Amino acid sequence: MANIIGVSGSITSPSRTRALVETIVTKATQRLHASGDVVDIAQLIDVLGTTVSFNDFPEAIQTAHDKLRNAELIVIASPVYKASYTGLMKHFFDLLDPKALNGKVAILAATGGSDQHASILDYQLRTLASFFGLYTVPTAIYAKDSEFTNYKLTSEAIEQRIDVALEQAALLLARPATQALVA
Secondary structure, eight states: OOEEEEEEOOSSSSOHHHHHHHHHHHHHHHHHTOEEEEEEGGGTHHHHTTOOOTTOOOHHHHHHHHHHHTOSEEEEEEEOBTTBOOHHHHHHHHTSOTTTTTTOEEEEEEEESSGGGTTHIIIIIHHHHHHTTOEEOSOOEEEEGGGEETTEEOOHHHHHHHHHHHHHHHHHHHSOTTOOOOO
């Protein structure tokens, strides 16, 4: 059984990014018969921005990092801010041991106002995942603000992309532990 953790990089609540992450994690738990949870950067704002020492993490950050370490599948998502992911999400990952996620599988997702922001997936999030040694599924998920109603995903096309990404993740998760993957 896989453990699935989503990271919502949004700094606001409610959030379309959080809704997208919850949708992906829920579908993943059903498909993979696994447990799932979401780490919400918006809920860590009070402690995350003031944490600068690697030797003294607040319990909330330590707990969130532990969830990632114990996950087999990680969903990483952010709203697009000035052609990148949020600064507090970057800080959250900056505080994580670079080897902590090595070999895990990731699905990448983002939300934004227009299609022109979709390049964040390959030029920002895939780079972040690569740094941590994560195997990312080929299909990334980008959802525009117009594909949500009252912070609920309403796009059949995005739902189908999620299904494709989950199929790819299931294949990566099913590989034998001794089987090397070509990066």
